[in-house]
Amino acid sequence: MSNDVQPGGVDFHCHLDLYPDFDAVIARAEAARIYTLTVTTTPKAWPRNHELTHHTRYVRAALGLHPQLVAERAGELVLWEHYLPEARYIGEVGLDAGPRFYKSLDAQKQVFRTVLERCADVGGKILTVHSVRCVPTVLEMIESHFPQDRGFVVLHWFTGTKSEARRAAALGCYFSVNAEMIRSDRGQALVSELPLSRIITETDGPFTKIDNKLAEPASIQTTIDAIAHVRKAPNDLIAKAILCNFRALIDANI
Ligand code: MN
Numbered sequence: 001m002s003n004d005v006q007p008g009g010v011d012f013h014c015h016l017d018l019y020p021d022f023d024a025v026i027a028r029a030e031a032a033r034i035y036t037l038t039v040t041t042t043p044k045a046w047p048r049n050h051e052l053t054h055h056t057r058y059v060r061a062a063l064g065l066h067p068q069l070v071a072e073r074a075g076e077l078v079l080w081e082h083y084l085p086e087a088r089y090i091g092e093v094g095l096d097a098g099p100r101f102y103k104s105l106d107a108q109k110q111v112f113r114t115v116l117e118r119c120a121d122v123g124g125k126i127l128t129v130h131s132v133r134c135v136p137t138v139l140e141m142i143e144s145h146f147p148q149d150r151g152f153v154v155l156h157w158f159t160g161t162k163s164e165a166r167r168a169a170a171l172g173c174y175f176s177v178n179a180e181m182i183r184s185d186r187g188q189a190l191v192s193e194l195p196l197s198r199i200i201t202e203t204d205g206p207f208t209k210i211d212n213k214l215a216e217p218a219s220i221q222t223t224i225d226a227i228a229h230v231r232k233a234p235n236d237l238i239a240k241a242i243l244c245n246f247r248a249l250i251d252a253n254i
Contacts, residue, residue, distance in 0.1 A: 007058070008033040009224060009239065010246045011217035012176045013091070013128050013156040013202035015039055016059070017049055019214065026052060029059050029217035035246055036217040039092040039128055041066035043079040050086060059217075063087035067096040067130055070111050071104035077111055081118060090119055091128030092156070095141075098133050105134075109141070116145035125151040126249060128176065135160035139167055148172040152249055157181060157204055162193055169195050174249060176202035179210055182226045192230050196238075199227065200245050 011029070016038040019025045029036045036059040040049050049061035065073065065080050084090075093115045095108050119125040127146075131138040135158070142153055154174040158165065158181075165175070175194050178201070181187040191199075201223045203215035210219045228238040 005033060007035060007243060009217075009220040010034065010200050010242055011036045011203050011205075011220050012154060012200045012246070013037060013039055013178075014205045014215075014217060015041070015092075015207070016205075016217075017045055018206050019216070022052065025216050026056060026059050030056055032218040033058055034217040034220055035243075036060070037062055037089055037091075037128065039089075040064040041069055041092060042073055043076050043083055046083045046087070060089055061087075062089035062091040062128055064090065064092040064128075065111060065115070066092045067094050067104075067108045067112070068101050070108045071101070074104075074107045074111055077114060080115070084118055084122065088125060089128070090115065090125050092130050093127060094130030094132075094156075095134040095138050096130060096132045097137075109137070112138075112141060113145055116141060120146050120150040123150050126154065127151065128154050128156045130156055131158065131160070135164045135168075139164065139171060142171055142173070152252065154200065154249070156202060158190070159187075160190075162190060165190060165194055169198055174198045174200055174245065176200050177223065177227060178202045178204050178208055179215065179223045179226050180204070180208045182223075182230055188230045191227060196231070196241050197245060197248075200242050200249070201227070 011034050016025050039062045046063050053059045053061045063083050154176050156176045158175050201220050205215040208215040210222045224239050228235040
């Protein structure tokens, strides 16, 4: 990642393998010079995601086991552990206590605890974490099982309260913010108060839309602009802060 051309931004949580044309969306992220983290929902997807991204300049893959899939796929935790030495970035992982997934919450907690413990054992990993309707438990588990000097947590599409956000920040967490979050008054209030030094951007594409099209890394400028608007700050200042936060995160020597 050299500095001879100006990067275009950061998309720290998207699912490029769920677009109709995986290769084309990678190529557009590269062309737009967007530092992109493409997450996986099952460790079975890791080999192909890693293969298609590890030689690119701007795109990297993350090794995941999505909480919404744990009901059927908890047994794949063994495979997740198998690939762990190959992966610096981990996700999508976390907890989902929404009505459709509540039944598997105990299994999700067992999986997430193992993920946190293994990552803490090895050190140096960066996790992108889902916390739907479960923020206090996610934060408790991070506090108990993932010491701050063992790696980093980025809370993806965070929907907790302002006080939960303060607690997360005190635990060292970053927040990846997407355009959809900023469409509600509550989301705007939250994003206006997050510590600027902990904010990065994401699309969570293809699960969000920008200008009525599937959001993708190359459309991240809309999200930067929306954060700037909510925080009443110049767009270029926010763009620079996000790149600076991203570098602090990935260059940290832990
Ligand atoms: Mn996601």
